Amino acid sequence: MGRMKLAVVFCMSACLLAGVLAIQPRPVVAADGGRPPAATAATVHIPIQQTTLKNGLKVIFSEDHTAPTYSIVVEYNVGSRNERPGRTGFAHLFEHMMFQGSENVGKGEMNMLVTNNGGGMNGTTDKDRTVYYETLPSNQLDLGLFMESDRMRALAITQPNLDNQRNAVQEERRLRVDNQPYGKTFEKIDEVAYDNPAYKHSVIGSMADLNAASLEDVIGFFKTYYAPNNAILILVGDFNHDEALAKITKSFGDIPRGPAPPAVDMTEPAQTGERTATIEDPLARLTRLDIAYKVVPGNTPDWYALDVLGDILMSGQSSRLFQEFVKDKQIATGVGGGPGQDRGPALFGIGAGLRPGKDPAELEKGILADIEKVKTDGVTQAELEKTIIRDRVNHYSGIQGTLGRGFAIGEAAVNFNDPELINKVDDIYAKVTPADVKRVAQKYLTDNNRTVIITVPKPAAPAAGNQ
């Protein structure tokens, strides 16, 4: 869905995302009703059927026979929010272990079988959940179900696999964080803004904690979080519902239910003062400004209004902050942000790169003045309509292929217990009013609720001759 946000994201195996997208098969989507003129929505309805197996596995079907392909998405209700102190990064490290083989699928065999059949596969972990997926030709339905059920039932957990994947994950951290300009900025924002450990640390975790992860941790994590009653299976594409349900019951039905995993306390104490930090980045060349406000979880009325506000400020070249700071005043190289769609308290972020020699304090002051303007003068109906139409376009783009639809349904199901959200979200956005936007700006975008992180380039020691 337009705003069903497919969050962070460390891909298991080498990020096959490019591959997966290249295979992106067909949408389905019955366009019901005629095509009303202008800005009235041509409703797109995604068919959804749900059932729950006796062992607690939720199964969601969305049939689409326009192309001979399907996607299977398995969502486990565990993310970095579930990690205990001293084991940051573990949920994602565990995700890597899920590609190392299981009782009846050899190490590397799954990837081989999927690619040999023209498909794509990968996994991703974010703060709230862990997702595994494949896209395959529809005549290979048995293959996808077999592989997913085999690793849910009996994962091959060995020390060599753990050591190898720990290496891969540590290189992933170096690639995405430690060797990247601004790589540490994103960790710093969460670290400073949050008090509750659930969201305070990064998904990738620290090197020390990754080093500390043991085989016992892997075994315990699998038992605790990878039981069928903690998972949702989403099947989208070219299959017959009854036949698929029979096959799923056969493949997954005898996997034993586990005890309910411990609940995570997500409560975040109210922030009572502005927090600021400046970090020096030896790899960055230009200063960067990040502003974050602590807001509400995703899929709440205030969240939608905040999302619209984020778009009015920062989405597209006609947005307020782009026009003012990138085009007119030429202080920023770019600006972007909005609220994260998290299950717990989200951050409303504003990130901007500074032009060479420009003062981040000047940019910060300007942005805060624009926020004050929203609080006093509100936003226009025209601005609101612009974001609503953009939301529809994003929504359609996101559900074009079976995989995108599987993600959207799965995220709404696991985070918000509402797989049908995909069919409601256009209406939800359409009901946001200018008064709502003004109200949430007043309520959440306050001085005491703000975190400001400034990243400044640290001049490197002069290297090899000249710099």
Added chain:
Amino acid sequence: MKTKSDKFSSVLRVLLPAALTVAIAIPASAQMGGGGQSTQSPPLSQVERKNRAPISKEVLQPKLPKPSETTLPNGLTVLILEDHRLPMVNVQFQINGSGGLCEPSSTPGLAGFTAQMLREGTATRTSKQIAEDVDRLGASFGANATFSAMNTGVNASGLSENFDQWMPIVADVLLHPSFPASELDNLKQRTKASLQAQRGNAAFLALERFNKAVYGNFPAATMTTTVETLDALKPEALAQWHHDHYLPQNTILAISGDVQTAALLPKLRQWFDEWQKTDVKPVFPASPSPATARKVFLVDRPNSVQTNLYMGNIAIDRRSPDYYAMNVLNRILGGSAAARLFMNLRENKGYTYGAYSSFAAVSYAGPWNANSEVRTDVTDGAMTEFLVELNRIRDEKVPTTELEEAKRSIVASFALSLESPQSIMSYAITRKIFGFPEDYWDKYPAQIMAVTADDVQRVGQKYINPATMQIVAVGDGTKIKSVMEKYGPVELYTTEGKPVAAKSATPGSN
């Protein structure tokens, strides 16, 4: 789909446009290979085959939908593919002969800036009005012309219900750009900041140096403008470039989505009728020659914790008869996370998050490459494994199973890709640009399946030559210079792209 993190990263994209577009090429899916177990004996497959998963032997038979093709009176080629599943329309112009490759060497960046300036003002709309109109309609618009491309690409998309409103804006920016001096200056200032920002990005630095190494004097050696060359660009020159090179007879307009062909064609005639054709025809450039001696280019990037390795040499153009065999070779060598490089450097050795190969077959011969990012202290070990795999694909015939699986995966992923209208369009555009026969893509699966182990070894020996390849390493010079010297004479560069004289070439020292 947006996320907080996506939104943040989109800021980074704005900051580092070139850097992120050059990130590692990860081709479609792939095939299984063996990995290296030791550097002494030929490595065995790292895949453990239990052969218990149920597999249908039936291979999906591709049905190749074809877009309709019409040539307007002014020579504009129009491809239309109707697809009514979503109320969306995608539009793509490929304007051949207007890319960076075609521009005079005296004005680098002319083609790229002309493309980027299209949306910054027309005879009847200001930059801000264009931004407002595009956003108000929920449409999106982008244009670019890289140094390595023959063509300018213009893309737009939006809802079908207001297509008749946003498409005329696209036509307006394409046909009547006014190149306002103030907007050009504004864009130049933004670009200067990006040019500075991207020098922090290791992947950008690796690709920049690699292109210079393999292309030599060929125009594709350049990736970005510089502060100096950019200042020399004048609005008049952009307008002239647009006038002389944005020509309907050299343009393919591809439209897919929720449109009715019969109703659309008269509208297109109306919107693009005034676009006048000429006699100019673009010619394919002569190809660059491969380098003949191995050389190492070390970009000293202090504070790096990884070394970005990027190696290769000029290989084939898109019309080469070796294209099919190279495609199969690449799938086996490093075309996916199931291929040899990945299985060896990541799954066996644990040196990296990923290791891949790819090749650029375009209107001229482009390079093959193999690449990875490895932690600094295994730079030497990673180089060793790259050489093992590059030699193995030349020295040994690919085992039958590995070959057959590679071919099957290419054909099967081609079949799956046909479900996406965008893929079908890109196949059709490729066919038109290179003048391939009508049934080129119908025969493509059979051509892939006909590749033999001898063919793979032959193209391996012809193109994948470790003795003459160019090797780029971006990392901490104090730690990797002596390592890289083992692999060839080293030329040292700063992250600013400046050579460091051999005498003072002691990286990291003050």
